[in-house]
Amino acid sequence: MIFTGGSIITDTGVRPADLVITGSTITALTEPGQAVEDHSVVDASGLWLLPGGVDVHTHFGMPLGSGLTSLGWRESSAAALLGGTTTIIDFANPAVGEPLPEAVAKWRGMADGQILCDYGLHVTVTDVADDRLAEIPDLVGQGFPTFKGFLAYKGRLMLSPVEMTRLMEAVHGAGAMLLVHAEDGEMNAAAEKVLLDTGRTAPCWHPLAHPDESEEKAVAAILDLAAETGCPLTIVHMSLARSLEMLKKARQTNKRLIGEVCLHHLFADAGLYEGGHEAALGAICSPPLRAAHNGADLLTGLAAGELDFLSTDHCEFSLKVKAEASAGGFPRVPNGCGGVAERMVVSHTLAVATGKMSPGRWIETCCGRPAAMMGLAGRKGQLAPGFDADILLFDPTAQYRWKPLGESDRAGSLWAGVRDVWLRGRQVVSSGQLTLDQPGGEFLPRHL
Ligand code: URP
Ligand code: ZN
Ligand code: ZN
Numbered sequence: 001m002i003f004t005g006g007s008i009i010t011d012t013g014v015r016p017a018d019l020v021i022t023g024s025t026i027t028a029l030t031e032p033g034q035a036v037e038d039h040s041v042v043d044a045s046g047l048w049l050l051p052g053g054v055d056v057h058t059h060f061g062m063p064l065g066s067g068l069t070s071l072g073w074r075e076s077s078a079a080a081l082l083g084g085t086t087t088i089i090d091f092a093n094p095a096v097g098e099p100l101p102e103a104v105a106k107w108r109g110m111a112d113g114q115i116l117c118d119y120g121l122h123v124t125v126t127d128v129a130d131d132r133l134a135e136i137p138d139l140v141g142q143g144f145p146t147f148k149g150f151l152a153y154k155g156r157l158m159l160s161p162v163e164m165t166r167l168m169e170a171v172h173g174a175g176a177m178l179l180v181h182a183e184d185g186e187m188n189a190a191a192e193k194v195l196l197d198t199g200r201t202a203p204c205w206h207p208l209a210h211p212d213e214s215e216e217k218a219v220a221a222i223l224d225l226a227a228e229t230g231c232p233l234t235i236v237h238m239s240l241a242r243s244l245e246m247l248k249k250a251r252q253t254n255k256r257l258i259g260e261v262c263l264h265h266l267f268a269d270a271g272l273y274e275g276g277h278e279a280a281l282g283a284i285c286s287p288p289l290r291a292a293h294n295g296a297d298l299l300t301g302l303a304a305g306e307l308d309f310l311s312t313d314h315c316e317f318s319l320k321v322k323a324e325a326s327a328g329g330f331p332r333v334p335n336g337c338g339g340v341a342e343r344m345v346v347s348h349t350l351a352v353a354t355g356k357m358s359p360g361r362w363i364e365t366c367c368g369r370p371a372a373m374m375g376l377a378g379r380k381g382q383l384a385p386g387f388d389a390d391i392l393l394f395d396p397t398a399q400y401r402w403k404p405l406g407e408s409d410r411a412g413s414l415w416a417g418v419r420d421v422w423l424r425g426r427q428v429v430s431s432g433q434l435t436l437d438q439p440g441g442e443f444l445p446r447h448l
Contacts, residue, residue: 001315001425002035003391006044008383011360019049021168021389028385042420045395050363051392052423053344054381056370057236057260059336060090061110071316073114076340080117080314083341084418086390087371087380087444088119088314091148097127100135102143108443115441116434117423118390120376122146122179126156128163131335133170137356143445145176145375148236149207151218152286154185161221168231177232177258177448182218183287184244192331201329203280203322204273207288209331212240216285219243223323226257232448234258237313239287241266241297248306250266257374259307259416263339265308266295266302269352281322285313286335295307303357309370310347312339342400344392346418349400359396375446389425393420 008029016179018035020028020377026037030351071079080088094103098125103186107121123144125132136147136386149167150157159167164180171178192209200208200388219235223246238244238259247259264285269292272283283289301307315336326333344366351357358366371381398417421429428436 001040001042003042003044003049003393004032004035005051006393008049008320009260009359011364014042014048014359019047019233019383019391021391021425024389024426026286026383026385026387026389029383042393043263044400046327046395047419048359048394048396049285049383050084050394051367051387052086052392052421053080053382054087054371054376055080055085055340055343056089056309056365056374057262057313058088058090058340059313059315060088060115061107061316062091062093062141062336064334070135071338073440074116076209076314076316077116077119077439078434079115079341081421081423082418082432083420084344084392084394085117085253086421086423087118087120087376088340089122089374089446090250091124091398092121092144093124094126099126100132100139104139112196112442112443113372113445114439116428116439117202117441118444119441120444120446122372123150124148124157125167126150126159128159128166128170134164136170136176137174138430140174140176140186143447146178146179146234146447147173148179148181149313150181150185151222152181152183152185152188152338154189155326158185161225164222165225165229167263168225168229168233171182172231175448177234179413181223181235181237182222183184183284184218184221184233184360185216187211187214196329196331203277203284203326203333206280206330206333207270207273210286210288212290215240216246217361219246223247223254223257226250230256232256232258234260236260237262237265237287238307238309239290239294239361240300241294244298244301244306260309260311261298261307261309262303262313263312263343263346264289267346271297278319278323281319281326281333283351284322284330284335285315285337299351299356303351303361308365310343310365311370312343314338314340328332343395345398345400346394348394348417353396353399375448378445389422391422392419395419
């Protein structure tokens with residue numbers, strides 16, 4: 001099959017080219033009109049050809065607080081495809097005392113046969129008993145080379161500094177990488193207690209239980225531990241300009257540090273907590289939305305290559321679920337926002353179309369770099385021979401209309417820009433509509 005008449009995006013910009021795929025793989029990129037092929041032709045005139053998006057931080061089936069994420073695997077992955085994301089990496093979350101391989105098997109059991117896009121799994125570790133840590137090397141060999149540890153969520157997921165050090169040593173020893181949620185759980189718990197003791201239980205108080213200082217303290221601590229242990233580290237969902245400053249400084253002596261930023265921390269801000277009950281509920285996530293200057297600085301850092309890639313932390317609960325939980329006070333509200341459907345189109349509209357980020361850097365941060373850094377090099381995230389034929393036809397003139405978080409965004413109405421999508425050579429979206437009836441997402445073993 002030939003895609004002809006369109007432009008592809010490379011590091012150096014947008015250039016006209018034809019693209020040839022054979023079966024599920026890209027086989028050639030040629031000058032316009034040079035591709036010779038007997039088979040079908042897709043007319044991409046006036047459109048951009050992009051690699052399928054790669055979002056390496058999602059929670060399509062997250063057990064948190066009062067329930068699973070509302071959309072689940074099938075609908076969340078439909079939203080991903082409609083928004084131009086063909087690959088996600090989710091998290092397997094072990095129950096207390098559960099062996100890590102059992103949790104991985106359980107998560108694969110939930111996703112397989114339901115998920116419409118390709119996926120991999122990070123493995124969350126909340127228990128650093130010898131037995132658990134001993135399971136890490138085999139998991140790495142089986143295609144799970146990335147683990148997540150939390151400095152936040154006291155009493156549930158949080159690891160102490162000593163426990164985190166043990167985990168980092170085990171992960172490093174297995175040739176793997178650690179992803180860390182960098183907020184200080186003790187500081188958050190103390191702030192939360194003051195709020196609750198003084199009757200401040202409404203959703204608008206959530207950000208005060210997650211102060212800037214908490215992220216700053218945790219980022220400083222985890223950068224120190226990374227230097228001490230040598231463990232490769234990704235700080236996930238960095239939400240403060242100050243965190244980026246600390247990362248930049250640490251990188252002068254430690255080259256094995258990765259910084260992730262998420263869509264909502266770039267383009268939404270703490271003003272939503274003052275926009276009424278529903279807006280505040282929709283915006284309950286951790287780290288919370290911050291003062292707007294942080295998003296502007298993080299976007300500048302992402303465009304300049306100081307942050308590595310753009311994810312979503314997609315963890316979408318319905319407003320109904322959040323509202324019911326809020327009757328018990330804001331700490332009971334499950335944390336998380338959507339974003340997987342919007343990542344490519346919103347970042348195009350608010351970063352590329354505004355001239356804040358080049359098209360090449362945009363594609364690098366949404367596709368190539370997250371794939372390469374999370375163990376999918378050579379397979380996902382680029383339009384190049386040998387890569388999977390995950391292809392978007394994107395209309396760069398379409399403008400996404402941003403709806404504030406908290407207003408219901410349903411999958412069917414979420415596309416703007418993404419016109420057609422192919423996953424491993426099979427068309428899955430046509431003119432903004434899903435065209436597949438059977439789940440066809442494949443599990444992706446990864447290797448760093
Ligand atoms: O609020 C969030 N981020 N929910 C998902 C879990 C996490 O910490 O990434
Ligand atoms: Zn997190
Ligand atoms: Zn997350």
